[in-house]
Amino acid sequence: MFLVELAKAFRRPRTYVLGALLAGVAVLPAVILATSQGSSGGPEFFDLIRRNGLFAALAAVVVIQPFILPLGAGLLSGESIAGEASGGTLRYLLVRPVSRVRLVLSKYGSVMALLAMAVGWVMLVGVAAGGVAFGYGPLPTLSGTTIGAAAAATRIALSAGYVVAGIAGLAAIGVFISTMTESAPGASIAAVAIAVISQILDGLSSLRVIHPYLLTHDWLAFADLFRSPVAWDAMRRGLLVFAAYTVLFLGAALTVMTRKDVTS
Amino acid sequence: MDGLDLAVEQGVLYGFLGPNGAGKTTAIRMALGLIFPTGGAVEVLGEPVFSEGRPGPGRVLRRVGAVVEEPAFWKYLSGRHNLEYFARAAGPAADREARLARVDRVLGLVGLEQAADKKVKAYSQGMRQRLGVALSLLGEPEVLVLDEPTNGLDPQGMRDVRLLLRRVADEGTTVFVSSHLLWEVETMCDLVGVLARGRLVAEGPPSELRTAGDHIRIAVDDRARAERVLARFDGALVVEDPEATPPGSPPGGSWIRVRLAPPATPAAVNAALVSEGVQVGAVVPERATLEEVFLSLVEGADVPR
Numbered sequence: 032m033f034l035v036e037l038a039k040a041f042r043r044p045r046t047y048v049l050g051a052l053l054a055g056v057a058v059l060p061a062v063i064l065a066t067s068q069g070s071s072g073g074p075e076f077f078d079l080i081r082r083n084g085l086f087a088a089l090a091a092v093v094v095i096q097p098f099i100l101p102l103g104a105g106l107l108s109g110e111s112i113a114g115e116a117s118g119g120t121l122r123y124l125l126v127r128p129v130s131r132v133r134l135v136l137s138k139y140g141s142v143m144a145l146l147a148m149a150v151g152w153v154m155l156v157g158v159a160a161g162g163v164a165f166g167y168g169p170l171p172t173l174s175g176t177t178i179g180a181a182a183a184a185t186r187i188a189l190s191a192g193y194v195v196a197g198i199a200g201l202a203a204i205g206v207f208i209s210t211m212t213e214s215a216p217g218a219s220i221a222a223v224a225i226a227v228i229s230q231i232l233d234g235l236s237s238l239r240v241i242h243p244y245l246l247t248h249d250w251l252a253f254a255d256l257f258r259s260p261v262a263w264d265a266m267r268r269g270l271l272v273f274a275a276y277t278v279l280f281l282g283a284a285l286t287v288m289t290r291k292d293v294t295s
Numbered sequence: 296m297d298g299l300d301l302a303v304e305q306g307v308l309y310g311f312l313g314p315n316g317a318g319k320t321t322a323i324r325m326a327l328g329l330i331f332p333t334g335g336a337v338e339v340l341g342e343p344v345f346s347e348g349r350p351g352p353g354r355v356l357r358r359v360g361a362v363v364e365e366p367a368f369w370k371y372l373s374g375r376h377n378l379e380y381f382a383r384a385a386g387p388a389a390d391r392e393a394r395l396a397r398v399d400r401v402l403g404l405v406g407l408e409q410a411a412d413k414k415v416k417a418y419s420q421g422m423r424q425r426l427g428v429a430l431s432l433l434g435e436p437e438v439l440v441l442d443e444p445t446n447g448l449d450p451q452g453m454r455d456v457r458l459l460l461r462r463v464a465d466e467g468t469t470v471f472v473s474s475h476l477l478w479e480v481e482t483m484c485d486l487v488g489v490l491a492r493g494r495l496v497a498e499g500p501p502s503e504l505r506t507a508g509d510h511i512r513i514a515v516d517d518r519a520r521a522e523r524v525l526a527r528f529d530g531a532l533v534v535e536d537p538e539a540t541p542p543g544s545p546p547g548g549s550w551i552r553v554r555l556a557p558p559a560t561p562a563a564v565n566a567a568l569v570s571e572g573v574q575v576g577a578v579v580p581e582r583a584t585l586e587e588v589f590l591s592l593v594e595g596a597d598v599p600r
Contacts, residue, residue, distance in 0.1 A: 032383075032384045032385075032386075034383070035380045035383050035384045038380065039369060039372070039380060042371070042372055042376065043371055044371075118367055118368075118369070118370075119364075119365060119366075119367025120367045120368065120369060122324075122327075122329055122363050122367070123361075123363070123366075123367055123381065123430065124381070124384055124385075125327075125328065125329060126327045126328070126329065126356055126359070126361045126363065127356070127381055127384060127385035127433075127434070128328065128354075128356035128357065128385060129384050129385050290331070292324075292329065292330035292331055293324070293329040293330065294324070294329075294330065
């Protein structure tokens with residue numbers, strides 16, 4: 032079922048369109064810095080790209096994380112079950128029979144796999160673009176020291192993993208919403224809205240008390256991987272929060288799905 | 296749903312009739328584990344559909360194939376890919392060769408070899424319906440359940456589906472078809488069950504069902520006396536239906552219209568009337584259509600069983 036989901040995705044033209052769009056976004060930071068002078072005034076990592084092309088991968092991720100990645104996660108997870116329900120294929124999968132537990136888990140797994148591929152793809156393209164434009168070298172950290180190429184590659188891979196973990200909670204929320212409706216766009220929009228609201232709340236300083244518990248609060252904490260020494264606190268807390276959201280909402284999705292009458 | 300119990304022999308084409316809202320779709324969806332019963336148990340092929348303490352349907356569904364209302368597919372995939380993915384989704388990842396061979400075989404069965412590699416988007420309604428039957432046959436089911444399989448088809452498409460189901464049944468698969476189209480059930484099915492308000496109100500071969508609802512018209516000299524006699528007669532029911540009374544009443548008498556159910560037969564009713572001193576001028580059998588039988592079954596509380 033999981034492999035079927037991936038195979039289905041790779042037979043859809045839209046997968047390649049989105050891939051091309053992501054690639055376009057991924058080369059953007061490198062292109063901007065290569066064609067302009069002085070400070071970009073952009074987000075973290077931007078100006079470091081000039082010193083090492085590897086940073087283009089991180090800059091690309093920083094660009095997609097606040098909006099494009101939640102959008103993708105919301106789209107894929109929101110339509111996961113609801114899309115099959117509105118298309119009528121849900122009942123045919125269930126009578127084949129595909130067990131409802133397996134259905135939810137494979138759907139979630141395939142959504143996460145696609146998102147991980149998207150993040151990996153963006154980073155690969157970013158690394159390539161940054162390398163072409165600025166070349167590679169020892170990696171300067173945000174704290175001013177430098178680390179070697181192997182350690183740098185490890186940390187970049189770790190940050191990719193952290194970004195994917197960060198999106199896991201949102202994808203679980205999307206799948207949960209998706210089990211409760213037959214409207215795929217509705218579920219997708221609801222999931223994206225939750226990410227947006229979370230980011231808005233995160234911006235209100237009067238709500239500082241709840242910030243650590245917000246799904247999106249520690250999304251960018253992977254930047255700490257590029258300090259010297261690495262600051263693990265925020266990332267540790269972030270991973271706990273992501274895991275909590277994932278378990279909670281995946282459990283809720285399973286609960287709803289295994290009890291619901293399928294009338295679509 | 297109330298104590299619905301359907302026993303269908305292997306290789307029989309069973310028609311499941313009922314007006315809209317009678318519970319056909321509910322019964323089928325319950326049997327397929329799509330909706331949960333509010334109480335009681337659901338069994339198919341002698342196995343529980345909802346296993347104790349575990350959510351969702353059990354393994355018995357592997358022995359069942361189904362088309363539930365319209366067939367549905369991933370429209371951006373070809374017919375062949377749809378079947379492959381459905382086959383694999385339920386898998387234990389069975390031997391790929393065997394799976395592909397099975398897909399080819401069911402595509403051949405429904406006559407879609409030519410169109411197998413076209414996207415389902417481009418399929419006609421009739422082709423989708425046939426692909427739906429192919430999908431239901433994928434797991435080599437012992438029982439095939441189809442809900443309104445000819446809905447939305449043109450006459451040619453309906454005929455194709457009917458012939459296809461006949462062939463499937465003749466090959467030994469039990470086929471269970473729900474419909475609200477009487478003539479379709481009448482021409483296609485070996486056995487018919489009629490569902491009304493969640494209960495099975497009649498079951499039998501179409502020809503037998505028709506007889507069960509037979510009416511006769513009797514010309515009698517003394518209508519009041521005849522009605523008194525028939526009131527005591529088990530299975531005979533005088534039907535007040537002025538329209539049914541043919542013109543030209545018998546001289547010195549009147550027609551009465553009687554609905555017969557076993558054990559009443561025209562001969563026995565006649566004998567009873569005569570022995571009570573009623574003069575019977577004529578007994579005319581009225582052969583009901585399945586439609587009349589059906590309407591009387593689903594409407595009346597005075598249902599002969």
